[in-house]
Amino acid sequence: MLRWTDKVKAAATPVGQATLDWLVRQDRQYSHASTRFMLLAWVGCIGLPAYYLVWTYWFPQEYESLALRLVGVALCLPAVLSRQPFGAWGMRVYIFTGVTYVLPFFFTFMYLMNGGSAVWSQSLLIAIIVLFHFSVLWALSSYAAGTLAACLAFALAGDPAFLASAKVLEQLPIYAFTILVVSVAKVGRHVLAQEKLAGMAHGLATVSHELRTPLVSVEANARGINRRLARANPPTDADWHAMSEAMARIQFEVRHMNHMIDLFLLSASAVNQQLEATENVSMREVVEAVIRRYPFTGEAQRGAVKVDVRADFTFAGKYELAVVVLLNLLRNALKALHRAGKGRVRIVIDGARPTPRLLFIDTGCGVPATRLSMIFDRFYSYPPSSGSGIGLALCKEIIQAWHASIRVVSRELAYTVFVLEFPKVKLAVPSVTLAALPLRSPP
Numbered sequence: 001m002l003r004w005t006d007k008v009k010a011a012a013t014p015v016g017q018a019t020l021d022w023l024v025r026q027d028r029q030y031s032h033a034s035t036r037f038m039l040l041a042w043v044g045c046i047g048l049p050a051y052y053l054v055w056t057y058w059f060p061q062e063y064e065s066l067a068l069r070l071v072g073v074a075l076c077l078p079a080v081l082s083r084q085p086f087g088a089w090g091m092r093v094y095i096f097t098g099v100t101y102v103l104p105f106f107f108t109f110m111y112l113m114n115g116g117s118a119v120w121s122q123s124l125l126i127a128i129i130v131l132f133h134f135s136v137l138w139a140l141s142s143y144a145a146g147t148l149a150a151c152l153a154f155a156l157a158g159d160p161a162f163l164a165s166a167k168v169l170e171q172l173p174i175y176a177f178t179i180l181v182v183s184v185a186k187v188g189r190h191v192l193a194q195e196k197l198a199g200m201a202h203g204l205a206t207v208s209h210e211l212r213t214p215l216v217s218v219e220a221n222a223r224g225i226n227r228r229l230a231r232a233n234p235p236t237d238a239d240w241h242a243m244s245e246a247m248a249r250i251q252f253e254v255r256h257m258n259h260m261i262d263l264f265l266l267s268a269s270a271v272n273q274q275l276e277a278t279e280n281v282s283m284r285e286v287v288e289a290v291i292r293r294y295p296f297t298g299e300a301q302r303g304a305v306k307v308d309v310r311a312d313f314t315f316a317g318k319y320e321l322a323v324v325v326l327l328n329l330l331r332n333a334l335k336a337l338h339r340a341g342k343g344r345v346r347i348v349i350d351g352a353r354p355t356p357r358l359l360f361i362d363t364g365c366g367v368p369a370t371r372l373s374m375i376f377d378r379f380y381s382y383p384p385s386s387g388s389g390i391g392l393a394l395c396k397e398i399i400q401a402w403h404a405s406i407r408v409v410s411r412e413l414a415y416t417v418f419v420l421e422f423p424k425v426k427l428a429v430p431s432v433t434l435a436a437l438p439l440r441s442p443p
Contacts, residue, residue, distance in 0.1 A: 034083075036134060037095045041079035044102050048072045055119070063113040072102045096142060099134065103127045104146025105153075112154040116167040128175060132182040143179070217253045221246040255295040275401035277316035280425055283349050283358055284312040286319065290326040304337060305330070305345045313351025315422035317402045325398055328391040329360045329418055336364030336416060339383075360418040367410040375408055 048069040055061045075098040078085040086094050107127040111120040132139045151163055162168065224246050228239045235243070287307055296302040330345070337343040343363035350357050367375060367382055374380045378393040399406045403423055410416040 034091065034095060037099060038079050038083065040099065040102065040130070041076035044076035045073055045080055048076075048102075059119070061114050061117065061119065063110070065110075065113075068106060068109070072106055075101055096138075099131065100142045100146040100149075103131045104143045105150045108147050108150035109153055112150065112162065112168070113158060115162070116165075116171070121171060125175065125178060128178055129182055132179065132186065136183045136186055140179075140183075215253075215257075218250050221250050221253075249297075252295045252297055275318070275321065275398050277318065277402045279316070279318055280314050281317050281319050281322055282312060282314055283322075283351065283356075283422075284309055286322045286326060287347055287349060287358075289323055290330060293323070294327060294330055301334060304334075304343070305347070308346060308348045310348065310350045311352035312349060313356035313422070314425055315356065315402070315404065316425045317398075317404075317422075321398050325395045325420075326360075328395050332391065333360060333362035333364065333416070336362050336366070338364075340365040340413070355421050356424060357422065358420040360420070361415065363415045366412040366414050366416050367408070368412045369410075372408060372410060376406075 052064065052066055052069050056064050078094070079098070084091065104127065107120070107124040111117075111124045114120045128143065131143060134142070154160075155163065225243050228235060228243050231239075287309075291305065291307065296305075330347075333345045337345065340363075346359070346361040348359035348361065350359065371382050375382065376392050376396045378390055380393075396406055399420060405419075405421045407419050408416065409419065
């Protein structure tokens with residue numbers, strides 16, 4: 001294995017860094033090959049002599065060789081006795097030689113010497129499958145070297161013309177197809193693993209992006225409080241007022257982070273979570289709960305939000321999930337107002353229509369027409385750095401699970417309107433009320 005001191009020296013220059021990256025990949029591939037060869041060595045030490053008895057006494061074959069099998073056992077034995085019988089480069093040569101002899105060379109030679117019998121044809125196929133459990137390029141090199149050596153040995157010991165016979169050539173498409181399928185499957189598993197890692201990296205990057213800004217704000221306000229306490233003894237009324245505002249901002253950022261964590265967890269479990277409607281919920285009570293729970297930064301922001309109840313209505317859904325949906329819409333609307341530096345938010349509950357609906361209107365920055373079709377796509381956000389891109393996707397998933405609909409109408413630099421329409425429900429199940437449900441702490 002590559003020593004740590006070698007890695008440090010190699011990383012001293014850009015060329016050395018590239019070399020280091022290559023060596024690390026080789027170390028990783030060698031480690032995997034080494035582990036697989038240890039298992040193969042145990043199988044070889046037991047299987048090679050055992051099957052000599054099988055093919056000699058129980059099911060005699062045309063050709064059998066104890067000497068060839070003992071050579072295979074001798075190659076496998078060092079790996080059984082010691083995990084690292086040679087140095088790093090010696091182990092690479094040893095593993096390649098051992099695998100090439102035990103799998104492609106031995107089985108190909110025995111197949112040819114036995115006249116292409118069914119027993120050895122199938123045995124060679126199994127050997128090829130086992131061989132390609134190593135890395136694809138490594139296995140191809142071993143297969144080519146072992147097969148060529150077996151054909152040369154057979155040409156010297158047997159009938160060279162048999163190599164071009166139909167019995168041998170008809171097996172080549174089968175072996176080629178087996179190699180292709182196993183290689184594609186192995187590459188596919190590698191690609192899938194890389195996609196999973198990329199997905200994890202994207203998720204971690206999204207969480208980091210969303211939580212970094214609030215944490216910076218919390219740190220800045222904490223430093224401000226410490227400076228006030230260190231500068232004034234005792235603190236003045238102005239100091240207490242400034243520290244109170246800083247504490248309020250810290251509280252807001254903590255609530256925001258809790259809300260984002262809840263959102264990420266809910267989005268991650270949405271595939272397995274039962275989102276279907278189980279309650280009859282009053283839209284007015286949901287809106288009131290959202291206004292009460294949202295961590296407004298001050299009276300000015302709270303005053304920018306108006307609720308217009310034209311007619312309350314009841315819909316089939318889940319109370320807590322409905323709160324999550326509206327909290328996300330309110331958060332997005334207030335962010336649009338902040339980016340535009342103007343505007344108001346208006347929430348309209350309109351249950352008197354044939355199709356009851358909720359309108360979420362803000363007169364902030366709006367969304368360009370070219371972006372509207374992507375607004376509900378997971379991980380898409382507008383502007384790109386404005387959020388995680390999972391809030392609206394989750395909202396749509398929840399709303400559609402209730403057989404309702406959500407759509408958006410917007411004009412850039414003017415307004416954005418989210419329209420939520422719900423099917424009418426029969427009131428056989430009592431509506432969920434605020435008194436009947438304990439409220440969670442603000443997210």
